[in-house]
Every structure is written in C-alpha cells, then in structure tokens.
Amino acid sequence: MPKLIVNGDDFGFSEGTNAGIMKAHHEGILTSTSVMINLDYAASGLEQLQQDAPSIGIGLHINLTHGKPVAPASHVSSLIDEAGFFHPIENILQVSGGYDSDELYEEIAAQIERFIALTGKKPTHLDSHYHIAFLHPLALEATLALAAEHGRLPLRESAFQNSTDKLIKDMQHFFPGIPDTYIQELIPTLQEVAANGPDYAMPARFETGFSGENITLGDLLVILADLPEERPTELLCHPGTGNDLLNPKATARQRELDALTHPTARELIDRYDISLISYADLANAK
Template structure:
C-alpha cells in the first residue's frame, strides 16, 4: 500500500504570527492542513488569507475549551469558564475544572464553534480535532464531536495517542484515557473516518534541533494513512507557553531536504478531505 501523509499544523487563528507561519509552511514546506481556533481574534483574518493565498490548504476546526474566551456568551457556559469569562489554560487546574463541566454547556459551546467556523469559511471544516485533546476525554465533548462528524461526514484526528515509529515508547501524558463511558460512546457511533495513525515527532518545550527527528520519521513512515502533528508559527503576540518553539518547528518543516525525502520514499502528501470514505 502507498504511503499517504497529512501534515497538520494546529492552532490556526491563535495569533497573526502563527497564521503567517502556517501559511509559510504550506507554501514553502510540507504542511498540507491546519485546524482553526475559531474563538480567537485572528481566526477570521487567517481563514480569509488562506482562501486568498492557499486554496489547497485543508482547513479544519480545532475545538477549544482551554484557551481564550468561548464563542458563547460566558453567562451561557458558566461551568466552562473562570470569573473573568475565559477558559482555564493551566493543565492541572483545567483537569480539575473539567470534572465539573456541565455536559449541556460543553455541547452548546462546541456547536457554537462549529457554526462559527461555517460562518467564517463558508463551508464546514474538512476535519475536526481538539486543543489539548479535551473533547477526546470528556464524554459530552466526545459525543458532540462524533455526532458532528457523523452528520457532516467529517474525518477526525485519530482516537488514540500519538504512535512512535522508531520502536520507542510515548510518554504516558500523550495517552488519551478511555473510560468505560468514553468507550461506550465510541461504540455507539462506530470508528469515524480517520488516519491509521497519529505521529508527533517534533513537539517539545525544550529548544533544540527538530530537523533530524523529522527526517528520521519520514524515512520510517509506514504504509497507509498517517497524520503528522506539528505546531509551526512565529512567536510574536503569543501569550501561551509554546512560542519560540514554533519557530524552530517552522525552520524544520520548511527545510528543502524534506521534499527530497518525501519524493524518494514515495510519500504522497494529502489533506483530511482525501481520506477514503
């Protein structure tokens, strides 16, 4: 079987600098797809520029319950936000707060984000996934995501932890914990349209070279359909922890050697829309 690869850069819309970096990585590198945080101020401008300059870039929706403010009015989703009307970003605090999310409010906010994407883009997203993976391990989030995927015939990011392709073990923090309730939801809808595997080769809060791990991963890419998760962009204007690391990822993902490897390995770059039905 041939090797198909989606290279998806998360967080489109989080800032103008990240938007610029993702578009640059599409034009000059190997990024084929991105997912949009429609609750962020730079989302509308990002989608407009993508339509104008990058019509072949896949545009997905990055469901977000952990950064910025909700699309819904804060008083409509009080269990999801702090007193100042914003989501909780600190991970330990987020896990504590998530235990008290009102399921109806989760459903309301995710549907509001989905409809906002349609208003901004003019079409539904070509796939859906989630910032920090929140919708994958909250029952109401997972149910809403799978319901929308079914209704709109959309692919989603794979329902699994990122897979190593060099024989090493992924850290435990990378794994989505599937409780009995989450498993039952997946069984209700059946396996959605998704890649065979999710690869996370270069995300790292530590600074350092990211090109060699990326090259090694491409050379060891299995047959079938894979998604490579990246976070490229420029650091200016960012208020979250992953800033200059995005610039390091951008440098790696636009290195000319990658396209030569992709050609020599017979890898076909695709978007989520090209996954088989």
C-alpha cells in the same frame, strides 16, 4: 505509496502562528491546518489563508481551554470562569467534573457554525486543543454527535482507540501529576462513549513524534523515512515565527518552521514517493 497529512495546529492563535503555518505550506511540506475559531486572529487569518493558499486543508481545532467561548457566556457557564474565559488546561481536572453535557454540545456546535460562517464550507476534519475533546467523556460524546450531524466529519485519531500506554503518556504530558489510576479508569469510559455513539471516522494514524523536545530537522526526517503504507499518517506540528510576542513557545515554533521548510524534508518526500494530502482527501474513509 505512503500518504501523509502535515497538520499545523493552532491557526488563529496569533499573527505569528498564522504566518508560520502559511510559510510552512507555501515553502515547505505542510498540507493542512486546524483553526482555533474563537480567537482574535482566526477571522482575518482565514480570509488571507483562503485567498493565498486555496489548496490547504482547513479543519476545526475545537478549543475548550483558551480564550472565551463562541456561544453566549450565559449558555455555557459550566465551561468558564468568573471573567468569562475557558478554564485553563492546568485546572481542567479540578473543574471538568462540573461540565454540563448540553453546554459542551452547544459550544462545540457554535464553533463549527462559526467556522462555516467564516469559510463558507465545513471543516475538513475535527481535532482539539490539548486533545481535550477526545480526553473528556462528555466532550467526546458531543464531538462524535456533531461530527455525525455534519456528514461524518473525519476526526483526529485518539490514543484511547488503540494504545493505553499512549493515552497515559498524553495525559501525563497535559496534566502533570495525574495518577495512573485515574487514567486507567478513564480509558474504558472513553471507549464506552465511542462504542455507544454514532459511527465515526478516524482515518489517519496520528504521529506526535515531531513535537515537544523532538523538533529538529533530524527528528522530522526520521519520521518521513519510516512512514507506513497501509494507512495514511497525520503528522502533528506547530510552526510559527520566532518574533511572535503572543506565543511563549515562539522559539520552538520557529524551529519547527525551519525543519518543515528545509529542502531536505522535501527531498525525502520525493525520495520515498510520499503523497502529501489533507483530510479532504480522506473525507469518505473509515
């Protein structure tokens, strides 16, 4: 029996994102979400989510590239610009060499603590906006340490674990124009950080095929029809509403929502006897 986590990233980004994730859970196949805990719509959204969707898994979407930090700005000056905002993803390669490891640890720790304060429990798992916590060596080091300190929290699978080609593809997507040589040098550094860090768990295979331009119902059904049975799969998605003025990708987010809530998606879940789960079900897995 294939096991599938359907995780909606970016909860807390906007009311439209929150609404899309809620609808995808109530009317579709979404089982899990991860919250950008530093953003304005996180607190109110989490309160509603826990009240209206108690069975959904809620993880932390570690955010180092959008909005302002949770930790005091004076404590994390290497992570922010003069206005107090995180450096945007397109500028990361220019500034991340100056990131301070202690400041990264403090900010990620502060995000976990805010999550616990708002929800009353630990996140079901840790993942990261633009995967930055798994693509930057110092951020990865801090993330692994904090996952261990909080009881070996499950982590989203990172491409450096098993696929150089996948990591190159991811990096080129997030950082257009990045040289292949830079990525090739980064891979062993990330692997060394992981090898020398505390024991960690990435229990689910990470499926990114339902993203970017590939967000039709057909794209989703192809994935559902070919899930492996030997290991759980996490399907990345970003449902939202088409009228979300705060999200420049609102139209695409609505298309994802439409696919996730389409009756045929549920029919394939039943036909292939797919078990819909969240990271909470894998908390003790490798």
